[in-house]
Amino acid sequence: xxxxxxxxxxxxxxxxxxxxxxxxxxxxxxxxxxxxxxxxxxxxxxxxxxxxxxxxxxxxxxxxxxxxxxxxxxxxxxxxxxxxxxxxxxxxxxxxxxxxxxxxxxxxxxxxxxxxxxxxxxxxxxxxxxxxxxxxxxxxxxxxxxxxxxxxxxxxxxxxxxxxxxxxxxxxxxxxxxxxxxxxxxxxxxxxxxxxxxxxxxxxxxxxxxxxxxxxxxxxxx
Numbered sequence: 001x002x003x004x005x006x007x008x009x010x011x012x013x014x015x016x017x018x019x020x021x022x023x024x025x026x027x028x029x030x031x032x033x034x035x036x037x038x039x040x041x042x043x044x045x046x047x048x049x050x051x052x053x054x055x056x057x058x059x060x061x062x063x064x065x066x067x068x069x070x071x072x073x074x075x076x077x078x079x080x081x082x083x084x085x086x087x088x089x090x091x092x093x094x095x096x097x098x099x100x101x102x103x104x105x106x107x108x109x110x111x112x113x114x115x116x117x118x119x120x121x122x123x124x125x126x127x128x129x130x131x132x133x134x135x136x137x138x139x140x141x142x143x144x145x146x147x148x149x150x151x152x153x154x155x156x157x158x159x160x161x162x163x164x165x166x167x168x169x170x171x172x173x174x175x176x177x178x179x180x181x182x183x184x185x186x187x188x189x190x191x192x193x194x195x196x197x198x199x200x201x202x203x204x205x206x207x208x209x210x211x212x213x214x215x216x217x218x219x220x221x222x
Contacts, residue, residue, distance in 0.1 A: 009041045012059040019055045020071040036065035051173040055202040068093045098205045103189040106157040117152045118175045121168040155188045164195045173204045
């Protein structure tokens with residue numbers, strides 16, 4: 001990746017940095033897909049527990065850009081820790097990417113609905129872990145995955161055009177990434193097979209049943 005490619009969007013990348021920092025805190029080797037087109041700049045990051053998150057901001061019109069880099073490398077460049085622009089790692093991106101535009105809003109869910117779902121899920125995970133008889137233990141991976149993949153919210157479009165099933169994994173990512181400030185709302189949107197949970201500071205993306213994200217848990221993936 002060259003300085004020229006970053007030059008046109010450098011001023012707005014700072015608005016995307018909080019998403020990258022939280023992702024790197026979860027996975028120091030996290031990679032991010034940086035896209036710029038039609039006056040919008042955004043990042044997408046696959047979290048270690050199989051969730052795709054991102055944030056987009058408006059920017060002055062410029063040359064289209066679509067590159068994959070290490071999130072930590074991009075942060076180092078933004079923070080002035082290194083003068084070298086991040087190395088492209090396009091081959092390391094797994095699976096597809098959600099569309100940038102054309103989303104159909106199904107409904108808006110208040111924070112007061114989202115947070116209890118996450119708290120209940122966290123409590124259930126803790127209780128499952130305690131059943132193994134070791135304080136602070138985690139439940140077996142397959143048990144935890146089954147719980148995280150459970151549908152905790154189903155939203156139907158006002159015009160009857162379809163439904164969106166939201167998993168515990170998705171709403172947990174919203175809260176864990178700090179996307180939902182207290183008293184705010186989450187917009188549930190859909191385009192094709194993709195579902196988007198759009199919050200104040202970022203979004204979580206998932207695919208409708210029958211379409212896998214194709215992003216594996218990033219255990220050791222660089």
